[in-house]
Amino acid sequence: MNGRTVGERAACGRGPRRGAAVRIGARVGRVAAATVVLVVAAAMTAGPVVARDQDGPGAMPAPPASGEHLEVSIVTDEADAVLSILEKRTAGRALRQADWDRLFASEGYARLKAREQSMGRELDDSTFRAFVLSPDLARRGPALRRTLEAWTRIDPDAAAARAFAYLPAEARIHAKIYPVIKPATNSFVFELRTDPAIFLYLDPAVPPEKFENTLAHELHHVGIAGACPDEEDTTSPAPGVRAARRWMSGFAEGLAMLAAAGGPDIHPHATSSPAERAVWERDVAKAGEDLPRMEAFFRRLLDGELAGDADQVREGMRFINTDDVPQGAFYTLGWLMSAAVEREFGRERLVATLCDPAAFLAEYERAAERRGRKHGEALPRWSAGFLERVAREVSGPPPQEAADLTDAEGTAAYRLRIRIDPAEGHLAGEARIGLPGASAARGGPADTLVLLLHGELRVDSLAVGDAPADFTQEPRFYSLDYSLIANEIRIPLEGSDLSHGLYMRYSGPFHPSRARSRSDYMRI
Numbered sequence: 463m464n465g466r467t468v469g470e471r472a473a474c475g476r477g478p479r480r481g482a483a484v485r486i487g488a489r490v491g492r493v494a495a496a497t498v499v500l501v502v503a504a505a506m507t508a509g510p511v512v513a514r515d516q517d518g519p520g521a522m523p524a525p526p527a528s529g530e531h532l533e534v535s536i537v538t539d540e541a542d543a544v545l546s547i548l549e550k551r552t553a554g555r556a557l558r559q560a561d562w563d564r565l566f567a568s569e570g571y572a573r574l575k576a577r578e579q580s581m582g583r584e585l586d587d588s589t590f591r592a593f594v595l596s597p598d599l600a601r602r603g604p605a606l607r608r609t610l611e612a613w614t615r616i617d618p619d620a621a622a623a624r625a626f627a628y629l630p631a632e633a634r635i636h637a638k639i640y641p642v643i644k645p646a647t648n649s650f651v652f653e654l655r656t657d658p659a660i661f662l663y664l665d666p667a668v669p670p671e672k673f674e675n676t677l678a679h680e681l682h683h684v685g686i687a688g689a690c691p692d693e694e695d696t697t698s699p700a701p702g703v704r705a706a707r708r709w710m711s712g713f714a715e716g717l718a719m720l721a722a723a724g725g726p727d728i729h730p731h732a733t734s735s736p737a738e739r740a741v742w743e744r745d746v747a748k749a750g751e752d753l754p755r756m757e758a759f760f761r762r763l764l765d766g767e768l769a770g771d772a773d774q775v776r777e778g779m780r781f782i783n784t785d786d787v788p789q790g791a792f793y794t795l796g797w798l799m800s801a802a803v804e805r806e807f808g809r810e811r812l813v814a815t816l817c818d819p820a821a822f823l824a825e826y827e828r829a830a831e832r833r834g835r836k837h838g839e840a841l842p843r844w845s846a847g848f849l850e851r852v853a854r855e856v857s858g859p860p861p862q863e864a865a866d867l868t869d870a871e872g873t874a875a876y877r878l879r880i881r882i883d884p885a886e887g888h889l890a891g892e893a894r895i896g897l898p899g900a901s902a903a904r905g906g907p908a909d910t911l912v913l914l915l916h917g918e919l920r921v922d923s924l925a926v927g928d929a930p931a932d933f934t935q936e937p938r939f940y941s942l943d944y945s946l947i948a949n950e951i952r953i954p955l956e957g958s959d960l961s962h963g964l965y966m967r968y969s970g971p972f973h974p975s976r977a978r979s980r981s982d983y984m985r986i
Contacts, residue, residue, distance in 0.1 A: 533635070534619065536618060538570070544594055544599075545610065562591065570640040580652075602666070624682075624721055636688075639659075639660045649662045660680040674733075675734075686816060706855075712781070720804070726800075746798060753791075756781060760848070761848065762777070802829040803829045823849060823852055827967075832883075846967065847925040850925045879891065891969065893965070893968070894965050911964070917947030920949060920969065922968060924953065926958045931964075933952060935951045937949060
């Protein structure tokens with residue numbers, strides 16, 4: 463066990479018979495007709511399984527200073543060539559063809575041109591020449607020179623160290639940084655998986671400390687590209703699932719904001735202008751409005767309603783840009799969720815979700831529940847039905863090596879995820895259960911689904927398929943529990959589609975074994 467995911471197992475089998483109980487951990491006995499009974503145990507696993515959640519940043523490996531993992535350089539040849547032309551003109555000196563050859567042969571210009579072509583846009587040499595000769599650029603020449611000199615005095619390794627703090631230990635950052643003078647004012651990354659390049663618009667309004675922050679942000683993207691599989695490399699046959707996974711990876715913008723700042727307690731715009739900071743504060747305050755809008759967007763992707771790239775970009779860009787700057791909900795909500803996970807569970811738990819957007823959403827849900835319980839903080843929450851669908855479709859199937867947990871004609875798939883905080887005396891769990899047999903039980907479909915939890919555990923939310931489900935829960939006598947009490951959850955099934963199974967979140971007190979057994983599950 464690695465301490466990140468506790469008590470997670472799956473099982474395969476046939477659907478339950480009418481009148482028979484599915485045993486998961488204990489025999490229940492036979493039950494009334496038209497009722498399917500499932501006992502949800504806390505965990506069935508040998509060996510140490512307690513995850514002791516950290517209250518602060520996790521202990522992460524020290525970021526490498528240089529060598530195989532880090533190779534970053536600042537390439538200024540394009541900006542140098544443009545500034546040389548501007549300074550010659552200001553001094554009244556004639557320009558030669560060699561001046562233009564130097565610019566158009568520069569590495570920065572050649573890669574900028576290749577990037578524009580990859581986006582379906584042509585960067586014409588004659589048009590760029592006209593831009594360089596424009597009176598406005600000539601007036602800005604001295605300020606651009608001072609800015610370039612200030613930017614190149616910063617240590618790119620220091621920016622890379624911030625990025626490495628939020629990357630796996632095996633991550634590599636190899637990149638070239640191009641401060642460029644160009645007509646458009648945007649900054650961007652290019653060829654992340656082959657020859658990573660970071661283009662930063664040379665802006666006199668950006669002081670060196672802001673430049674370093676932006677550089678750390680972009681270097682984090684470079685690290686993610688190297689650490690995570692290609693987003694298109696998937697076995698999923700559904701284009702909607704591939705699209706949803708690709709767009710969910712946009713929350714990496716929020717994580718990059720966190721990394722560039724240096725931690726959840728440092729304002730992500732500490733180095734920005736007051737105006738930028740005010741826009742950020744305004745947009746973070748709208749997270750409660752943005753989350754349901756993003757959930758609707760992801761649902762449309764999963765449903766295949768946004769099949770074309772143009773439709774996806776039109777809808778998705780609403781969560782990337784705000785006031786014509788890149789600071790939409792992928793940034794603000796992504797940062798909010800990342801900060802919540804780090805504050806509650808530590809940095810290592812956050813980094814563990816780096817390449818799995820579905821795991822990231824689930825980890826945030828646990829952090830939001832815990833912060834509400836411990837601190838009364840009302841963070842925005844994804845719906846239970848949406849999280850169940852993301853876990854089922856975006857995360858992929860349960861692990862193949864999982865152990866069989868049932869000795870009856872049981873569930874088609876059963877997966878538990880348990881988190882325990884011994885210091886707080888609290889347990890939080892998730893159960894994902896496949897139930898195809900419930901709708902084909904002997905003598906007709908079942909009309910009620912009954913689940914039994916240990917008497918001190920309570921269901922927090924429940925979804926059948928993709929829709930939140932009504933349920934009741936109350937204590938009942940149960941001879942096989944040490945306390946003789948079980949929490950009985952009853953779910954009406956009329957009109958329910960069980961083909962996608964059941965998703966449930968539950969929680970309650972945790973009592974460590976008085977014998978201090980290796981499992982610490984003696985009294986769950």
